Amino acid sequence: MSNHDPHMRPVIRQLDDSVANRIAAGEVVERPASAVKELVENALDAGARRIDVTIAQGGKALIRVVDDGCGMTAEDLPLALSRHATSKIDGSDLLDIHSFGFRGEALPSLAAVGRLSITSRAGSEGAEIRVTAGRADAVRPASANRGTVVELRDLFFATPARLKFLRSERAETQAVAEVMRRLAMAEPSVGFTLHDEDRLIFRADAEQGDLFDALHARLARVMGRDFIDNAIPIDAEREGVRLTGFAALPTYSRGAAVAQHVFVNTRPVRDKLLTGALRAGYFDTLPSGRYPAAVLFVDCDPHFVDVNVHPAKAEVRFRAPDVVRGLVVSSLRNALAGASRRASDTVGAATLAAFRPEPQAAPERAGPPRYQMDYRPSPGAISMAYQAQAPSFGGFAEAPSARSEIPVENAASDEAPLGAARAQLHENYIIAQTGDGVVIVDQHAAHERLVYERLKGQADATGIASQALLIPEIVELPEGDAARIMAVADELAGLGLVVEAFGGGAVAVREVPALLGKVDATALIRDIADDLADQGASDRLRARVDAVLSSMACHGSVRSGRRMTAEEMNALLREMERTPRSGQCNHGRPTWVKLSLQDIERLFGRRD
Template sequence: MSRIRPLPPELVNQIAAGEVIERPASVVKELVENCLDAGARRIEIDLEQGGARLIRVRDDGGGIEAEDLPLAVSAHATSKITSFDDLERVATLGFRGEALPSIASVSRFALTSRRAGNDQAWRIEVDGGKARAVVPAQHAQGSCAEVRDLFYNLPARRKFLRAERTEFGHVEDWVKSMALARPEVEFRLAHNGKAVRWFKAVREADELEQRLSDVLGSEFPGASLRIEHAAAGLRLHGWVGLPTASRAQADQQYFHVNGRLVRDRLVAHAVRQAYADVLFHGRHAAFVLFLELDPALVDVNVHPAKHEVRFREGRLVHDFLYRTLDEALAQTRAGGAMGAAPAAIAEMRGPTAAQAWMPTQAGLGLGVREPLADYAALLGRGPSLPQSPVAVMPASAVGIVSGDSEVPPLGFALAQLHGIYVLAENAHGLILVDMHAAHERITYEKLKNARAGEGIRSQLLLVPLSVALSEREANLVEERYTDFAALGFELVRSGPQSVVVKRIPVVLEGADVGQLVRDVIADLAVHGQTRRIEECSNELLATMACHGSVRANRRLTLPEMNALLREMEATERSGQCNHGRPTWVQLAIADLDRLFLRGR
């Protein structure tokens, strides 16, 4: 081993660059965040060859004084924090003072800037970490950073860059996220001399939906719920996609903490749990969410590239996110938003918003107050219809009243198709309902409500079950004894690395208790709380609801069909069944006109 000696500054910066600069998108992120911290309202990003050849970022921010330019490309020099107290309450996107020197150490870098009120702009160039003298330049107010030949002096790193299209795609995705987070800022993105994206600044509240459409597509605003909730010093706002507008990939999930796009396991866990009861297996929710809290309650200094954060009150944040989203999704009642309707024969478009409608007790049809047992018996009655494609009711029997405000959201039943679908007419057009999926959700929600009213009942095991754990997990069982008891478990430590299960929740009889206990302990260790019991119980209730719901090929009378529609309107999450499938579809008159080419 040779003697210990300090590393050269250029090598120090290159090591830092290995942590901060992964690809061109990392460079764009650091440069644009500096622009935003400088108060920019217009940011232009130009790339060549996916950013490998050139990355140029211009802004109209406050600019940098000439004498500060050498410091701007020096390690750990910043204007954003001055003390440890500032580090505890970071309110800017950048603060480490390492981004520019790291970028400059692995590229041919130039920074031109002009402060507001100054007559002259100034420029500094850095080649492979070696800075040159500051010289006069021409530039409007603001700054321009140029990064050429990224990783030219690190061939091994350059080989890890992907295809030009892939690298540009990463840049475009990140710019989209910032366009969502900072709607008041104009963003322009160009690649190889061609304009690709132009997000105009949002100046009025009603223009915000247009920014959403520009970034995520025209269908997203209408297929999402607006969230706005504050409690315990936390504020959550944004949009969450309807369960029926889920996606095959997690490619439209944007979560910002105090304006910073982050990937956080605690957040992901809370969102996944909120959607667990309504999302189809293997599908992913779409959302754009913004969490705001006191900067002192979140540590943004846990990752070199600032992709992750650590909440000082993680359990509080998790519970706040889950409850807010769960309550919002619970309001996705059938009829509350327009169901999917065909824009063309071969395509389906997402739901669009419909006006809110609060049902009154008068004139809603039959069966509104029927008990669950009577209702299940009512819908379960009737012969199978294997050969009967349509059971049609005369229009006169429906008795739709005049005036849109007097028609319930799901309207009144017209017919039954193949013993599977209920056809109804509402103020907007035609409604199609999957009667088994709808009744399954209704039964499931009633079973959950009944369980909540009774609390978690437990029972003694005839033969106590021994579960092997790590010593740390066994310690946790002792420390959280009352938490397990509240969940219906009685766990007693029987050794350094084992516990004995003496009592379990009644509803979990027949479940894999050993594995469930391990999962509960893991949740408590990581998140401070668990919903494993509820989730496992819900799975059992969902099975019961599925087997207890009305089956296909059952003939329903007109009052029975209308009773089902009224129950759907009154039941939480009735827009989709227990497995996440849609329970109803709206075909508006305009959709039907297009389908039959009327008016052409």
């Protein structure tokens, strides 16, 4: 409750610069990582080709950024510490922004809450300026290499209350390292290092080559070789917006959204529209609780996107958000469908690791070392049934042949991508021989995906059948939500949900998807409206429909424990090769793994 006396007129005051700068610092500099981000972006805007960062105590005691950019003159230094002074825009067009920074707030904000010194050289002579809690000393000559050194000590000493909100030294160091990694991904041609006093935390040397080659090498260094080995290149364009980058296979997923990096005109952003589109691109390929890994770059005319939404510049607003979202979703889905026969290398590596021998304790007497297999069989004995090729094939036979050998002259070629079936283990796992190794297929998971994709194709071709409600269900919504629902009414009708405007903020639900059976139409409409308000799009109804199709596919697929003929197994392999997303089942688990012949030979000591 306010204690203000309504009979007293409040006095309007002009805040002095030091207070205004401390307020601005609260928006721009939340923690040491925010300070590092602003200073490194300034170095990139200055054309630096190498940036070295040193921190102490997670950045609370020291942040030093050294670059080899264009530098500043003695006359530039005081102006650089003035609020809203910048060399990056002239103010005539706030949408024509080609640099990381442009607001002119970072340096004065940092100077207001810490002890800041800037040493720079643009010509033949260097200069230095020092500022403590907003109070600047006179500029003085200094010895310096070409470029700039910004040193920030005792961050937030002038606003000690902010120090209480910082996390542990380790957590702050990790946040700084994450900022460095994101900016290193944005600029592969620039070299970066990060030291915690004398300890090297991160290093990425400048990469050579064209866009994809340089980015490929930089991501291998920053994201790890596993990521890049299991990623698909993305390169697509629509209506002047280009999407590039790398997206990992669904079988290479993470337990949290920690490996999702999105950039807009090379600027790292955390945008709900783009992260929602990324999630939609992997729709129905990941199990619950798993998240895709991807590094995506959206490039467009600066007038197409507004980056001046928040002082931290982490959020953006697109002029045509539907175009951007559609480009991201369709590009990811097409790329994943095109890589339908690929499975994550990590799946094969994990499979191979389960077979690797472990050395026993050294024997008491001299002699060659002995090994034992780390072998943990499932309950029951292993059964291997070599099935004969059936004389005719009309689907998956209910009573397969009991013959125990595949005639060599009739066997499928092992030159096919998934090879030729050679055996069935435990009546669930198909063993196929390829030209350079062995493929193991989970027959139920694989056929489940095949049936699911077939059902989805039929539904897309003929539409989702709808069921008319005896009495239309009226759903009361805020007018904004009702307008969003009606804007996508045609799309909803294609999925079997028919809605009409009912005046004011109400919509009438006249038909629902027949596949869903009894459905709470009011809850469904409100959930879709929430998605549209939050993300600009909703996949909720599609997810509900696909969940039913997935369940139908599960019940209509080859069951575990079912013996298959050689012809059936090979037919399954060939259909997998033709079907998009066949590398993972409806629940996101891998449907097959591959072991190379070289790896198998190493298990038996045939190779070093």
